[in-house]
Amino acid sequence: MTDTLAKFTADITRQASRLVSRRFGRSGVKYTKENRADVVTExxxxxxxxxxxAIKKKFPSHGIVSEEQPDWQKDAEYLWLVDPLDGTRNFSTGTPLFGVMVAVAKNGVLQHAAIADPPNGKLYLAQRGRGATCNGKPVHCAATKDWVYSYGCTGAGLRANKLASLQRLIASAAREPLWLSMFGSAAVAAMYVADGRRDWAFSRSSGGVWDYAAGVLLMGEAGCTVTDMDGKPWTLASTSLVAAVPALHAKLLSLVQPQG
Incomplete structure (x- = not known):
């Protein structure tokens, strides 16, 4: 089952990536969600x-939680976590920072993950205990040890539930430099941290588990330390994320975790 799941996860993510890539620059906004900044395209x-x-046909007994549809059999032993286009606002404005994210968990524990980077033709894969790859080549997080020289990122846009953490980070810049990219896509943030282009990422979720599941496994298998903002191991019930190269995780956590 393990090899079957790994291949299937890669195959369907690759197919979805090709579909999204073909429609980049040609897919208009279909509707907006409760927050008008959250757009949905064709x-x-x-x-x-x-x-x-594809999942229902191949594994009819599995559950699915997706950003774009009601939950399906979410209490099943195997649960798929799907974000068909993460970074839709970027996508809809012609900004090439978006991705396709698919993960599968068994009894609540992430087992396989795939994140596609359609604009750059990349496919990142991770399997619990077996590491992470990009287009078949192993990827590892950076070896940065000094916070002053680190470069971080966050995936989501700026919202009220992230302000306190961001304010503490910015305040730290009065004492030492702070380099931070705001990508507008959790998928992009995860890819950049996993392959060493960034050293850390954080977020307080305003979406769902599909926003982070694939990235959590990818970054973890690439060697990062991944927790929630309380410093506890990340689970499918977590509503925040702190991921960093091991030497910098404690520092990042101290700056973004809730106070009091």
Whole structure:
């Protein structure tokens, strides 16, 4: 089952990536969610149909939690966590910072993950206990040990639930330099941290588990330390994320975790 799941996860993510790539620059906004900044395009919906239909056909007893549809058998032993197009606002404005994210958990524990980078033709894969790859080559987090020379990122846009953590980070810049990218995509942040282009990432989720599941496994298998903002191991029930190269995790956690 393990090898079957690994291959299937890679195959369907690759297919969805090709679909999204073909529609980049040609897929208009279909509708907006409760928050008007959260847009949905035809590409989101088409990629979601592709992924969900493939999973249901191959594994009809498995559950699915996707950003773009109601939960399906979410109490099943195997649960798929799908974000068919992460970074839709970037996608809809012609900004090449977005990704396709698919992960599968068994009894609540992440087992396989895939994140596609359609604009750059990359596919990142991770399997619990077996490391992480990009286009078949192993990837590892950076070896940065000094916070002053580190370069971090966050995936989501700026929202009220992230302000306190961001304010503490900015305040730290009065004492030492702070380099921070705001990508507008959790998928992009995870890829950059996993392959060493960034040293750390953090977020307080305003979305769902699909925003982080694949990235958590990818960054963890690439050698990062990954927790929630309380410093506890990340789980499917977590609502925050702190990921960093091992030498910098404690520092990052001290700056972003809730106070009091």
């Amino acid at each position: 590409a989101d919906l088409a990629a979601n149909r592709l992924l969900v239909q």
